[in-house]
Amino acid sequence: MIEVRGLHLRYGGVAALDGVDLALRAGEFVALLGASGSGKTTLLRSLAGLEFPDAGQVLIEGRDMAAVPARERGVGFVFQNYALFRHMTVFENIAFGLRIRPRGQRPGRTEIARRVEELLALVRLPGMGERHPDQLSGGQRQRVALARALAIEPRVLLLDEPFGALDAKVRKELRHWLRGLHDRLGLTSLFVTHDQDEALELADRVAVMRDGRVVQFDTPEALLAAPADAGVAGFLGDAVPVDCVVREGRAWFEGLPPVEVAGVKGGKAVAFLRPVDLLAEAGAGEARVAAARQDGRGVRLTVEVAGMLLEATPTPGWAPRRGEACRVTVLAARVFPA
């Protein structure tokens, strides 16, 4: 559906894209995840025809896009700050893509009005057509931007940090709603985010970008279970790097019991441990409860082991108290040679 081959783009001597390869299947919902400056927005803009790569190919539905300008790509694009036309009403914003079509393909006035109303209902803003963008909340603007992009009936939808400017609650609501919309309309979507929760929760597959390259492209489960390298492992799932030594198929830690690791060559290594990898239980042991705090998702436990502070998961039914001694078991670890 969308295929990117060996894309290179330099900005005044700095490589923004340094050989990107990526292939999306029709109907997929894919996240481009990476820190700022990793090239994810540049990649997205290259797909829309807003950036011009120095080398490489972009194919959409098998067609080479090199000579196709942005206005002919028929790709829906939602900008980070929405880029709504500030002097137009919501209605006119959404109708824009239809009104500027060449005479032969332009729908009639009543047809345009009908389509806009339909889109307003789709993004749950019925009756808001006469408002101006500055009279809307952030979440509403975001949905207008989406409706405007959908008006041209794109097969491909590109979204640049679609939830970036919204507060946490609106963000969560919109996430699920957007995913539902994608499924219902049969779109192929690619969205840029620096929020791993968003990417892992929403996407069918996640492309992790670093230094202008896609370092791993896989399902969220596979990314968490088998990160391609130490960088990806450290980036995902609040993992903390801990020094260890690999010997006889096991990783040995200071102050923690060893854990089985497969396929890592012996010697010094770094293990990435997530809160869910560490199980803490009451009883005499080398660890001590450094902090225990109740929040909306359960108990957040921090234990002190051999001078390190690690987040761990308490066994059910145990209410840890500060200073209490405890035992920590390592359930799993992703280990890379140091």
Added chain:
Amino acid sequence: MRRPTEEAPWLRWVLCLAAVGVALLFLVLPLVAVFAEAFRRGWGPVAKSLSDPDALAAVRLTLLVAAIAVPVNLVGGVAAAWAIAKFDFPGKRLLTVLIELPFSVSPVISGLVYVLVFGAQGWLGPWLEERGVQVVFALPGIVLATIFVTFPFVARTLIPLMQDQGRTEEEAAATLGAGGWAMFRRVTLPNIRWALLSGVLLCNARAMGEFGAVSVVSGHVRGETNTMPLHVEILYNEYQFVAAFAVAGLLALLALVTLGAKAVLERAG
């Protein structure tokens, strides 16, 4: 309670009075003087000097020059601002500096440059003369000098605004299928229309009032190459004070109408 950024009341009063005083002394008083001098002997002499054929010719020439120079600078200024604000290209900084050039060069020099290039002893003058085209001491020279001097107004008002607005709305229009013209007409132009209008009005005011550059290239032929400011000077030098101030008053009135229109339009926008 006084806010931390607020000054003592007496200081505020002094500052306000100083500002108003300066404005009255340097801006309002001369304007009042122009009209007072013109109407010193009532309406009769004013009407008579304004209906003088040379005065009428000067008014016509001034309006004609503005009618050519302003549209040229409107198109040129918008094009320059659009290019500078929305695209990256080599030489962009140089262009930005060049746009300011007419402001920093003395208008007399601007006029002299045209005489050098197009005059009888100039680079292109003889070549043009053979073909029966006269630039200097004729309408084309006056128009060229006016265009040069008033070029920055439109571009200068637009560039900061357009840079501030960024390119994303245009990019959004492009992804929705808009070509260059549709993008400009439906997205860019509505976003800049008030600034554009204000730039055009300022450009117009200056085009009608320009003295230095036009004086050099005009040749001061009465009834032919005299614009209003030049006509005022000639009348004044001939001690025809009432007539001079009558024409000056009309010129000032044109400028005031322009400023008034600008204020009204800015309030509407």
